[in-house]
Amino acid sequence: MSTAGAHAPTRRLTGRLGVGAIVFMVVAAAAPLTVIGGGFPLAALMGNGAGAPTMFAVGGVILLFFAVGLSTMSRYVAKPGAFFTYVGYGLGRPGGLAAAWLAILTYTTVQIAVYGFLGLTLGDWMQSKTGLDLPWWVWALALIAVVGLLGYRHVELSAKVLGVLLVAEVGIVIVLSLVILAQGGADGVSADSFTPSVVTSGTPALALMFCMAGFIGFESTAIFRDEAKDPERTIPLATYAAVTTIAVFYTFTSWALVQGWGKGFDQEVADDYAGFIITTAHTYLGGAGAEVINVLLMTSLFACVLSFHNVITRYQHSMSNAGLLPRHLGRVHEEHESPHVSSLIQTATALALIAVFAIVKLDPYLEVFTWFSGIATVAIVVLMALTCLAVIVYFTRNHVRAGAWRTWIAPGIGLLGLLGVTYVLFANFPMLLGDVDAAGNPRVGTLTIAMLALMAAFPVFGLVQAAVLRRHRPAAYATVIDTISE
Numbered sequence: 001m002s003t004a005g006a007h008a009p010t011r012r013l014t015g016r017l018g019v020g021a022i023v024f025m026v027v028a029a030a031a032p033l034t035v036i037g038g039g040f041p042l043a044a045l046m047g048n049g050a051g052a053p054t055m056f057a058v059g060g061v062i063l064l065f066f067a068v069g070l071s072t073m074s075r076y077v078a079k080p081g082a083f084f085t086y087v088g089y090g091l092g093r094p095g096g097l098a099a100a101w102l103a104i105l106t107y108t109t110v111q112i113a114v115y116g117f118l119g120l121t122l123g124d125w126m127q128s129k130t131g132l133d134l135p136w137w138v139w140a141l142a143l144i145a146v147v148g149l150l151g152y153r154h155v156e157l158s159a160k161v162l163g164v165l166l167v168a169e170v171g172i173v174i175v176l177s178l179v180i181l182a183q184g185g186a187d188g189v190s191a192d193s194f195t196p197s198v199v200t201s202g203t204p205a206l207a208l209m210f211c212m213a214g215f216i217g218f219e220s221t222a223i224f225r226d227e228a229k230d231p232e233r234t235i236p237l238a239t240y241a242a243v244t245t246i247a248v249f250y251t252f253t254s255w256a257l258v259q260g261w262g263k264g265f266d267q268e269v270a271d272d273y274a275g276f277i278i279t280t281a282h283t284y285l286g287g288a289g290a291e292v293i294n295v296l297l298m299t300s301l302f303a304c305v306l307s308f309h310n311v312i313t314r315y316q317h318s319m320s321n322a323g324l325l326p327r328h329l330g331r332v333h334e335e336h337e338s339p340h341v342s343s344l345i346q347t348a349t350a351l352a353l354i355a356v357f358a359i360v361k362l363d364p365y366l367e368v369f370t371w372f373s374g375i376a377t378v379a380i381v382v383l384m385a386l387t388c389l390a391v392i393v394y395f396t397r398n399h400v401r402a403g404a405w406r407t408w409i410a411p412g413i414g415l416l417g418l419l420g421v422t423y424v425l426f427a428n429f430p431m432l433l434g435d436v437d438a439a440g441n442p443r444v445g446t447l448t449i450a451m452l453a454l455m456a457a458f459p460v461f462g463l464v465q466a467a468v469l470r471r472h473r474p475a476a477y478a479t480v481i482d483t484i485s486e
Contacts, residue, residue, distance in 0.1 A: 017228045021163070022221055022238040023245065028162040029217025029307035030246050031114070033169035033293070033300040037277035039214045040254045045273050046431075047207020049266045050192060051199040053255040055207040056214070060247020062417035063215055066384055067243050069391035069411030071236035072402055074225065077394075078232075079481070083383050084319070088481030090390025090397075093470075096481045097462035099386055100319055102379055105458040107315065110216060110376035111308040112353050115140045116368030118301040119354075125298065137358035141351060143302065148347030151309045152333075152340050158310055165303040169296045170249065176293070177256030179284050187262030193255050205424045209432075212421055213377040214250060217307060218242040223314045260284060309346055316342040323476045324465065366434060374432030375451055378425045385422055388415035 044052040070086070079085040083103045088096020119140030127133050150158050181189055192198050221239045228234040260280050261268045272279055277297075282290035317339035320330035333340040362368050388411045394400075395407035425432070430442035433451055437443050469477040 017224055017234070019234050019237045019241060022224050022228060022234065023241045024163040024166050025158065025224070025307050025310060026218050026221055026238070026242045027245055028166045028303040029311065030215060031217075031300045031304035032166075032214075032246065032249055033173055033277075033296055034304065035214035035250065036173055036253050036257070037293075037297055038274075039210050040250070040257070041269050041273040041276040043207040043210035044258075044266070044269045046203070047210065048199060048202040048204045049269075050258045051194075051201055051204065052207045052211065053193045053251050053258060054199045055204060055211040056247060056250035056254060058208060059212045059215060059421075060243060060251070062212075062414060062421070063218070063243045063247070063384075064240070065410045065414030066388055066418065067239045067414075068406055069388055069414060071239050072406040073387075073391050073394065074235045074239075075232055076400060076402070079225070079318075083387055084315075085481050086394075087383075087386050087390045090392075090394035091386070093477065093480050094463050094466040095386070095390070097324065097466040098459035099383060099462070100315070100322075100324060101458040101462040101465075102383055102455075103315055104312070104319075105455065106216075106376050106379040106383060107308050107312045108349065109372040109379070111305050111312065112350065113369045113372035113376065114301050114305050114308075115144065115350065115354055116357070116362075116364040116372075118143060118298065118305065120364040120369075121298055121301065125294065135358065136364040137354055140354045140364075143305065144347060144350045144354065147302075147306050147309050147350075148343065150306055151313060151338070151343040151347065153338055158306055162303050162307060165299045169300045169303070172289075172293055172296055173249075173253050176281055176285060176289070177253045180256050180260040180280075183284065185259030185262055186264060189259050193258050206428060206431075208421060209377075209424050209428060211250070212381065213373070215243065215246055216376060216380050217304075217311070218246055223311055223318070309343070309350075312346050313339050313342040316345065322480050323469070323473075324480065370432075370434045371447070371451065374429065374434075375455055377432060378422075378429060379455060381418055381422050381425055385415060385418040388412075388418060 040052060040056075043055060044050065047055065073086045073089075077086060077089050084096045084100030087099035116136070119136035119138075122139045122143070123134060123136045126139070150161060218239070221235055221242060225231045225235055228238075257277075257280055258265050260283065268279070269276055278290050278294055281293045285292075316325055316329050317332075319325045320327060320342070329342045329345060330339070331341045332338065357364075357368055391411045392408045392415070395402060400407060428442060429452070430436065430444060430448045433447055435443060435445050435447045466477070466480070469480060
């Protein structure tokens, strides 16, 4: 089935999102406060201790090289499909379809993981404040409904909500960091976190693994292409701004938190990694500051799921317009100018999955959050590596004169870095899932095998779909990566 048709005006997304609005949405997806409060203590505990802030900087540099290729590709492949479009143009249609389904898995699993964590956190907070004791999944389902309502409307409404929440969560962490530094920390302010001896202590590769997970979401800027104002300029600027903002924020604030405990940092993280950010806030900002951060941790998680909801609905919309999903998912609401059908489907998917997890009694943190965030972390890095390779192949094959730096040097460096991270992720995949033995050592058990099989199933489905389209619907196959309805 061709993507062309008489209904193009009702299938094309439009808008005037500027650089700031897009940056707010994709940075909110990274959930900065949650990463600093949850991911950073784990990176320090299981990685290289006080050297963990440097790994945020290393991750940011790798992703800046990736961003060069991604931004250049967005200028020459003017489509909103992001990963699957770029991989398709560079590595062929089968690769593009495999990437499309892997992207759907990535963003669905990270969203579901966060719903589990958010439902648990909100439930515990409500119980402590009001005495109302409800299962985690009740809160998760209620939040899905709120996210679905916002996602159904024009994306600019979500951008405004995310902007407010993001400013609040980033602001409180910066305030905490500045107070720590103003007070001279626990043992004075030092740059030891960036010295070779500290950075190479422990297991830096594991720290890098956890730090890279904190960047998930920034790469989705291209999916908002049709809703951007002056996309040729807006998308590249938003991509660079997002990764730079995230990297600088993570590196600075995590370093400041190390200063807050000084020589006792490693011991504090080991003793209280789950409550590390709250304890630190209580020490330097008092009980009121700790309570504010506790509330903003929940709003950070909410901002994360709202942002990923918008990303997933737009991937589904693009895939529908490419003939990979039912055509009605590509419809655009006449009043809200949103991919409303895709949004409803995504809301229904999230509701169904959380309901299933509730029925089978999965633990919201140890299973829902840990398992599915582990899958998302590995899948997103694989997608980025594929995209870097696709950029190099596309520009080489088509002899595009966009400069060696943008077409193969920077993407090539990014590819090498991402391949290294991919190796570390697969080597430690059981640990990401919490699949460990009694001594806490990672093992390749039934859980790891099942999750690896799930990860493989989605891109394999894409390859099979490509083969079926090529054989039975060659006209649709010929335009399958052209995601805009004409």
